[in-house]
Amino acid sequence: MAYDPGFLDKLKWSLPWLSRYPLWRAGELARRTLWRIACGGRAHLILVVANHFEPSWDERLGKVALSTQRARVDEWCEQARATGDVTRDCDGTPFRHTYFYPAEQYHRPLVERLAELEADGFGEVEIHLHHGVERPDTPENLRRALEEFRDLLSEEHRCLSRLDGEGQPRYAFVHGNLALANSMGGRCCGVDSEMQILAETGCYADLTLPAAPL
16 A cells, blocks of 8 residues: 555655745845846746646546546546646647656556647657555666666657756656655655766656655
C-alpha cells in the first residue's frame, strides 16, 4: 500500500519552504517593479501548467483498466487540441500542457497519443516516477528505471530534446508520493542520492517542490 500523507505531514514537510516564501516573494515584487520601470511599464505573463498525468488513477478503485485509460487520454487529447486552437499567445503559439507521465505505468498506445500532441505543438511529455513504494528502492534500480524510460521517450516517441542537439536526452522530473531524495525517511523512495542520479541521467529541472527537502 502506498503511504498517503495527511495534511499535518504535508505541512511539516513544506514548512522550510513556506517560511522562506514571504521574503522571497517580497524580493521578487521589488525586482519586477524595477524591471517594469526600466522597460516602460510593459510586462509579459508566462503561465506554466505542469501536470502529474496519471490516466490509470482512480481515487476509489486505485487503478482502472487500460481500456478506460485509453478513453480518458483520447478525450483529453481532443480537449487539449481544442483549447490550444483557441488559446494562443502573442506569437501565435497554442496553449501547451506539460505531461509528467509515470514511468512505472508506461503503456505505449497512451504515450503515443501524447507524443502526437507534442509533435503538433500542443504540449510536452516529461518524466514522473513513483518508486520505493512496497520497499525502499536502490540507487541502481532508480538509475535503470530513469534511463530506460528516458530512452523510450526519446528514441521511440521523440518527446525529449538534447542540449544543443548533442549528448544524452534531457528531461524535467516530478517525484511521486512527495518523497524526492528520500525526504520521507525511506517511504516511497529510499534513495538518498536521488538528486545526483537525476542530474547524471539528464534531468535539467526538478518540479517536485515544495515537497522537496530544503
